[in-house]
Amino acid sequence: MTLKRLTQYAHGGGCACKIPPGELEGIVGDLLGSVPLKEPAGELIVGLDDGDDAAVVTIREGLATVLTTDFFTPVVDDPFDWGRIAAANALSDVYAMGGTPVVAVNLLGWPRDVLPLELAAEVLRGGMTVVHEADCHLAGGHSVDDPEPKYGLAVTGIADPDQLMRNNAGRAGIPLSLTKPLGLGVLNNRHKSTGEVFPEAIATMTQLNREASRQALASGVECATDVTGFGLLGHLYKLARASGVSAVIDSAAVPYLEGAREALRDGYVSGGTRRNLDWVAPHTDLSAVDGDEALLLVDAQTSGGLLIAGEIPGAPVIGELVPRGEHVISVR
Structure with a gap:
């Protein structure tokens, strides 16, 4: 065969x-x-x-x-x-x-x-x-x-039901941290199209979120979600909406896997990623970034990291939760 x-x-x-x-x-x-x-x-x-x-x-x-x-x-x-x-x-x-x-x-x-x-x-x-x-x-x-x-x-x-991390427990004034870099979607789409293998992407997807979860609980974090198929902005939109707050993202602080921007440049964007953008765009101020950056921020991740309302060691702070405003999310 x-x-x-x-x-x-x-x-x-x-x-x-x-x-x-x-x-x-x-x-x-x-x-x-x-x-x-x-x-x-x-x-x-x-x-x-x-x-x-x-x-x-x-x-x-x-x-x-x-x-x-x-x-x-x-x-x-x-x-x-x-x-x-x-x-x-x-x-x-x-x-x-x-x-x-x-x-x-x-x-x-x-x-x-x-x-x-x-x-x-x-x-x-x-x-x-x-x-x-x-x-x-x-x-x-x-x-x-x-x-x-x-x-x-x-x-x-x-x-412990008294120590859960829920997506509706976010509060204004809390920083947002991300425990894995983005770019898995465009790299996986390139792999599907060309057969190129990206070891860093595989290592990222197979890394358990166990330690990040433990660190978040130890730091008193009450609000978190993981970043998967709806992309960073999609999952953040659900979190902010459920919590009754808005969120501001510093696009320059968001980490990406090596090769992600090149994969985007070469057109390896999934239909799921484009549908994510269609969903969040009416609720998001994207005026400060171009179309390519917006696509990366909604890139459909597989086995991505945790998006944490709080700070833990080693995870970059990429934004913060703020009082509910005109937009649920603002990207700067």
Whole structure:
């Protein structure tokens, strides 16, 4: 069998394949306010209302479960690396809430008549490697025969319900820090188009957000989110909107991966990134930056860093939260 590169078996790649944020909010809008007919065993304290990174349910005083799921099509051609990236991305939602992952299960879609199952085994092995790096159990999962390969995890973690990091807890006057550089989207799109490999991008996507989460909690941070498919400005817009504040971003302070600007210059911009810009532009003052800079600020990231309302060692401060103004976000 003559195989194409793995990324060629999917129409997109990574978190750039997300349903556009505006469309997604329309889909889930009717679910808001719905409650079970009978009282569940635990209290749902983080649900759909603000589009946070994971659901949180209290179990008893001082203990809550944090639940999330995430999966996507191949973002790189190496199946082991794809598994590692997808696993780190799914675990990130728990870290973004201030939780600790406890157990994960695999989610696998595979075109079994097109791609060898040996490749699927490598994807699962990559995922297992990162899950174990996170000191988390991996216990089974679910698979389906799918025209496009897809992989990810459903993750359950634990947290102290009084020490959560939520996207609606931001307050004016607090600085904004970013724990990973941007540019993953344009570099991944270049990889999909050309086959060029970017080791720094792979290292960034496979890096767990565990230490950043721990440092944020130790610093008393109460508000955070992770930066994935909706880009920096998309996730910041959700955070600022949920918190009832505005945000100012210093574009010169935002870090980027090597090669990101060149990839943008050469046209490797995903459709997901352009849809992100369409969504945030009506709520954002972008008059101080050109179109290319705006695209980088909404670049659809895969397994990006944490956007923290606060400061932690090693993470650059890229802006601050301010009282709600005419625009939800202003870029300078």
